[in-house]
Amino acid sequence: MNTQYKFSESNLNVLMTILLGIFFIFMVFARIDTYLKNQAVHDCAKTSIYTKIDAETKQQLVYPALDVYKNCLKDKGIK
Known part of the structure; x- marks a missing residue:
C-alpha cells in the first residue's frame, strides 16, 4: 500500500x-533558570560579608567571608 502524506499550507x-511556541517556552524557562541562579549568587554574596571599622582611620572595611560564601552556594546547589 503506497501511502503518501500531503501537507497543506495550513498544516x-x-x-x-x-x-x-515550544522554542519560546524553552527560552523562557532557560532565562528564568539563569535569573534564579544569579539571584542565589547575589544573595550569598550579600549575606557572607564581614564588616569591621578601622580604629585609626574610622573607615568601614568590608571583607568577604569565603567559607560562608562557598557553603551558601553549596547549600543552594551551585558549584
Missing part, C-alpha cells in the same frame, strides 16, 4: 506555530 503553518 505547515500549524506545525511551525507549535514548534515556535
Whole structure:
C-alpha cells in the first residue's frame, strides 16, 4: 500500500506555530533558570560579608567571608 502524506499550507503553518511556541517556552524557562541562579549568587554574596571599622582611620572595611560564601552556594546547589 503506497501511502503518501500531503501537507497543506495550513498544516505547515500549524506545525511551525507549535514548534515556535515550544522554542519560546524553552527560552523562557532557560532565562528564568539563569535569573534564579544569579539571584542565589547575589544573595550569598550579600549575606557572607564581614564588616569591621578601622580604629585609626574610622573607615568601614568590608571583607568577604569565603567559607560562608562557598557553603551558601553549596547549600543552594551551585558549584
